[in-house]
Each structure stands twice: as structure tokens, then as C-alpha cells.
Amino acid sequence: xxxxxxxxxxxxxxxxxxxRWGESIIQGLLIFSGxxxxxxxxxxVYELGKEALLFFREPAVNLWAFLTGTQWQPHIEKFGIxxxxxxxxxxxxxxxSIAIPxxxxxxxxxxxxxxxxxxxxxxxxxxxxxxxxxIVYGYFALTxxxxxxxxxxxxxxxxxxxxxxxxxxxxxxxLPLIASMTEDALSAVPRSLREAAYGxxxxxxxxxxxxxxxxxxxxxxxxxxxxxxxxxxETMIVAVAAGAGPNFTFNPFKGAETLTGHIVRISGGxxxxxxxxxxxxxxxxxxxxxxxxxxxxxxxxIVRRFREVYE
Amino acid sequence: xVQPQSKTENxxxxxxxxxxxxxxxxxxxxxxxxxxVERNKITAIIGPSGCGKSTLLRxxxxxxxxxxxxxxxxxxxxxxxxxxxxxxxxxxVRHRIGMVFQKPNPFPKSIYENIAWGARIHGxxxxxxxxxxxxxxxxxxxxxxxxxxxxxxxxxxGGQQQRLxxxxxxxxxxxxxxxxxxxxxxxxxxxxKIEELMQELKKNYTIVIVTHNMQQAARASDYTxxxxxxxxxxRSGTVIEFDETKHIFTxxxxxxxxxxxxxxxx
Ligand SMILES: Nc1ncnc2c1ncn2[C@@H]1O[C@H](COP(=O)(O)OP(=O)(O)O)[C@@H](O)[C@H]1O
Ligand SMILES: [Mg+2]
Numbered sequence: 001x002x003x004x005x006x007x008x009x010x011x012x013x014x015x016x017x018x019x020r021w022g023e024s025i026i027q028g029l030l031i032f033s034g035x036x037x038x039x040x041x042x043x044x045v046y047e048l049g050k051e052a053l054l055f056f057r058e059p060a061v062n063l064w065a066f067l068t069g070t071q072w073q074p075h076i077e078k079f080g081i082x083x084x085x086x087x088x089x090x091x092x093x094x095x096x097s098i099a100i101p102x103x104x105x106x107x108x109x110x111x112x113x114x115x116x117x118x119x120x121x122x123x124x125x126x127x128x129x130x131x132x133x134x135i136v137y138g139y140f141a142l143t144x145x146x147x148x149x150x151x152x153x154x155x156x157x158x159x160x161x162x163x164x165x166x167x168x169x170x171x172x173x174x175l176p177l178i179a180s181m182t183e184d185a186l187s188a189v190p191r192s193l194r195e196a197a198y199g200x201x202x203x204x205x206x207x208x209x210x211x212x213x214x215x216x217x218x219x220x221x222x223x224x225x226x227x228x229x230x231x232x233x234e235t236m237i238v239a240v241a242a243g244a245g246p247n248f249t250f251n252p253f254k255g256a257e258t259l260t261g262h263i264v265r266i267s268g269g270x271x272x273x274x275x276x277x278x279x280x281x282x283x284x285x286x287x288x289x290x291x292x293x294x295x296x297x298x299x300x301x302i303v304r305r306f307r308e309v310y311e
Numbered sequence: 312x313v314q315p316q317s318k319t320e321n322x323x324x325x326x327x328x329x330x331x332x333x334x335x336x337x338x339x340x341x342x343x344x345x346x347x348v349e350r351n352k353i354t355a356i357i358g359p360s361g362c363g364k365s366t367l368l369r370x371x372x373x374x375x376x377x378x379x380x381x382x383x384x385x386x387x388x389x390x391x392x393x394x395x396x397x398x399x400x401x402x403x404v405r406h407r408i409g410m411v412f413q414k415p416n417p418f419p420k421s422i423y424e425n426i427a428w429g430a431r432i433h434g435x436x437x438x439x440x441x442x443x444x445x446x447x448x449x450x451x452x453x454x455x456x457x458x459x460x461x462x463x464x465x466x467x468x469g470g471q472q473q474r475l476x477x478x479x480x481x482x483x484x485x486x487x488x489x490x491x492x493x494x495x496x497x498x499x500x501x502x503x504k505i506e507e508l509m510q511e512l513k514k515n516y517t518i519v520i521v522t523h524n525m526q527q528a529a530r531a532s533d534y535t536x537x538x539x540x541x542x543x544x545x546r547s548g549t550v551i552e553f554d555e556t557k558h559i560f561t562x563x564x565x566x567x568x569x570x571x572x573x574x575x576x577x
Contacts (some may be wrong), residue, residue, distance in 0.1 A: 115379060192416040196476070198377060200429035200483055201406025210432065215419050308419035308463075 041307035042055065043050040046269060048289060051282035058276050059096040066283065072246035072262070075279050081287060087256035088291075091238055092231040094167025094252060095174055099227055102171075103178030104213075104220070110179070110185035123183065126176040134173060140238030141169035153253065161243035161255035170237050178227045185219025186212055218303045229292045235260040259284050325350050325517045326371055326408075330385035332547075333366050335378065340366045343546040344385075346536050348487070353509055353518045355528040355556065358538030358571070363548030364521040365413075367538070368489050371519065372408035373401040389487075401447055409485035413492040415472035417464030417479070422447075422456050423506060425464045425475055429483040441468045442482055450478035451508050470501025477508065481516075488512065490520040494527065506531045525572055528556065535559040 060077040069080015110119050145165040150158045189212045197207040243255020263281050270276045333341040341363040347355045356364045360560035369375045387394040417425050426443045447453040452474040464475050495501040509518055509531055522528050528535055535556040541549040552565045563569045
């Protein structure tokens, strides 16, 4: 065999540390992007807090009334967040009660039952569904889901604008998101674990539900939390279909404005800068922020307790 | 093709492969296999890598069909019954013919739950604590883990993990245990432990073990199947010689077996 001469001149000379510019530049960029995202987040929270503080400084506002008041009527200086909050929670709960079971079902089907061919066909479709602009879903709720609900439950029971319709369609919106993220988490579970379970005489369902799902639980919870945050923050569907006016009710067939829906509606008009209405938007925003934060913290606790770490 | 001496009547073979061919799609990975597995014996499958040892082993508990387009021709009998007959449930087959894999693969659950998993899915009615202890004792692991049954199975050493996997397999009371190079990821001491364990287990179980370790096959097995690619230039593996282990290692009939077991192969 022909001998070739391997020539690494740099290594021959000395053991001294050499500058590696490429590495340093990349490292710098990565650190910068890390800090950049942290600083923007801090900036947003700061701005939110500052404006919200202005709102709470108003003589007409008091924190207790804000948190427990059941009326949100800015023109008569009633600022109770509960009607907006309950509406947000009701629409989100309806959405999640559709999206979680169906999303998990779809994901388990795709990852454990579908042939590779079916999976490769269905997964992109799911992802496209998740990319449809939400305003389209909003009108779908108003022109399809609402009439459907009204036919089923009666014109008198179901308002034209109602939380149920918005919540259901929001569930349909979130389903592919949860399904897709869950499918990723399930597919990441090593094959060797499935083989172990099949080797013990497990059926497909037992393997899926008692080995694969528990092993993927932290990814699945992440999917659910992202879905919930999406539901709580979702704006267009509720703005179009859930109702345009704060309404303190637990009846899903009634119209009631959500936190986000309210922000959209009043900022659509000509709000003057530094008015009490304007500042109230930030207080509502802060509320949304705390809800998602709480959800995240709770989910982290849950995940920490139930996580099964695999190599 | 040499059959083992003790060829009296069919019924005392636990597994019999007849004219067996195994395919992945249109690729014939294993061809023309005839071999019998005797009860309460250790049967080793040896041969160079890629010759189809794992494929053959996984055909014995219908594990191969989890690969979407695999299929077999010919016959495998389990206690005289056609393993691949259309009315045979592969789930039940895998319950009665257990498997231990090359890389230890405990569930990411506690040691206790690893053992209990199989028992639960098969509706075990007895005391779970007893079963867990019994299985771990059988796998010679009890003394090492009895104080930490609630710790993750993954926190154990490689050798302990593999014995946990053996204990887990024993907990569902299989009749046969298939082992695919169970010691290849382990150090020599852990390997020896597994081999000692196999000698204990064969009193109650029938064991088929794939190994690429000649000494291990020679030391630990009663029968040996020597596999090799069937002809030069062909990609299908087959069993070229099957006999009592002592014959395979001291007096092989096939020149290729002799070359392989004496290390003159390739
Ligand atoms: N899932 C599979 N799909 C297609 N071919 C496979 C698969 N598993 C193994 N093979 C092929 O079958 C042959 C035998 O493989 P294997 O049984 O793993 O050999 P061994 O265990 O003796 O190393 C090899 O050529 C391998 O590439
Ligand atoms: Mg192999």
C-alpha cells in the first residue's frame, strides 16, 4: 500500500494554547442570543408591570375589587376581572377537554399503530392544520359551530355569540399542536423499551399506555402546557365568536368576553394614551401572564414527580 | 446436517425449526434452518456477526414480526404446535417464550415496578411483594437490591440491569428464555455471573442463547448451533452444524466450524 504523509504542522511545533477565532465568535453569538431572549422577556414584563401599576394607582381602582369584582364596566368605573377571567377559563377548559384526549389519541395512533406510510402522510397534514390563521377558525366557529349548537340545543338555549362554540373550535385548533408535540415525545422513546414490553407478552395497547406513554410523560405534559397557554392566550376565535361584552356567567351557551377578547375590542377603538382604559389593558395582560406562569410552574412540579428518565 | 444424538421422539423438544427461512421484505436473511431445542438445556447459537443469529432467535418468539415486512417460510414447532399457525396469538407466544436483549433495557421505573409490570398485565393474583422477591432471588439480584426496590432500575450497574431484565422475564413464568448476547455489554465478572445464573435457571427453564463469545458457548451450553452465511457471495445465513457443544468444539464435522471455533475464521 502506498504510504501517505500526514502533515499536521501546527501540532508539531508546541503544546501552547492557540487562538480559535471561529469557536470564540460562535460562542459569543450563542451567549448573546441567550441573553437577548432573557432581556426581551424582562423588558416585556417590565413594561407590562409599569403600565399596570399606573392602572392600580388610579383612585377608581383597588386591587381587591379588581380581583374579586364581578363587573367589568370601565364607563362606570367598575374594574372587576372575574367576568373576563371566568370566560377565559371556560373557553379554555372546553378547548382542552377536546384537545387533550383527541390529541393524545391521535398521537398514540400515529406513533404506535400507524404504518410508517400512514404516519408520513398524516403528520404533515396535522402540521398544516396547526398553521391555518386563527381568524379562519373564528369564522368557522361563528358560521358553522354556533348554528350546529343552536340546532342541537335549541335557539333559546344557545346565544349567537357563546363560549361553547369558541371553546370547541379552539379545541380543534389546538388538537394538532398537542398531537404533533406528543407524537414527537412518543417517537423519542427508545425502541428497546417497546421490545422489552412486547417480549413480556404485552399487547399493543399495554405497551403504548403502560410503557411508552409513561416514558414520554414529560414531553406530553409540555405539549399539554403549550396547548393550554395557547388556549388562554388565543384571541381571534374568542373575539369573533365568544361574545363582545364582559358577562359574569358559568353557562357556556351564553356570550362572554374573555381577557384577550376584551383587549382586542377596546384597543380596536381610539383609546387615548394614558387613559384608565388604556392602562387597564396592561393589568389584564399581567393577569394573563400570571395564569400562564402558574400553569408552567404547576406542570413543572407534576413532571418532576412523575418523570421516568430513560437514557 | 447432524442432529443431536438424543433424537428419540418429537415431544421432548421444546422448539423445532424445520426448513425455516426468514425474510425481511424480499431479502432472505436466514435460510434452510433445521434445529431442535431440548427441554431444560442451554442451546447456544454462535457465528460471525450478520449471519442471522438474532433473526433466528427472534423468530422463536415471533418478535421479528414487529418489524413491519418480515415473514417466515417453513415451520417452527413449540411443544409440537405450529408457532405461526393462524390461530396462534403472538402475544401469548411472547408470554410463554420470554426474551432478554443484548443491551440491558429496564423500564424507566423502579426496580419493583420493573418486575411487577409483566405480572400486572397478565393479571397476577398473588402477593406482588412475594413475586418480586422470588424473581429477584432467581436472578441472583435480591441481596444487592433488596434495600432499594423503589429506586430506578436504571440506577443499577450494567450487569445488575441485565439481571433485573432476567428477573423481569422470569416474573411472567415463561417456559423458554431467549437471550440475545446478554453479556456482550458487560464486563467479565458480570458476564460470569450471568453464566452461573443460566446454569441455575436451566433446572426450571429452557434457554436459547446467542453469543459471539466462543468460550461462553463452550463453557455454558449443552448444544450449539453454528451459523454462517450459507455460501460465499450469498447473503443468507444458515445453521451449518448443530450438535452437542462438546462435539462442536472438539470434533466438528464441518471444516468451517472448525476454523471458526479455533479462531482461524476470516
Ligand atoms: N429489521 C431488519 N430489516 C432488514 N434487515 C435486517 C433487519 N434486521 C437484521 N437485518 C439483516 O439480516 C441479517 C442478519 O442480521 P442479524 O440477525 O442481526 O445477524 P446477527 O445477529 O447474527 O449479527 C443482516 O444482513 C442484517 O442486515
Ligand atoms: Mg445480533
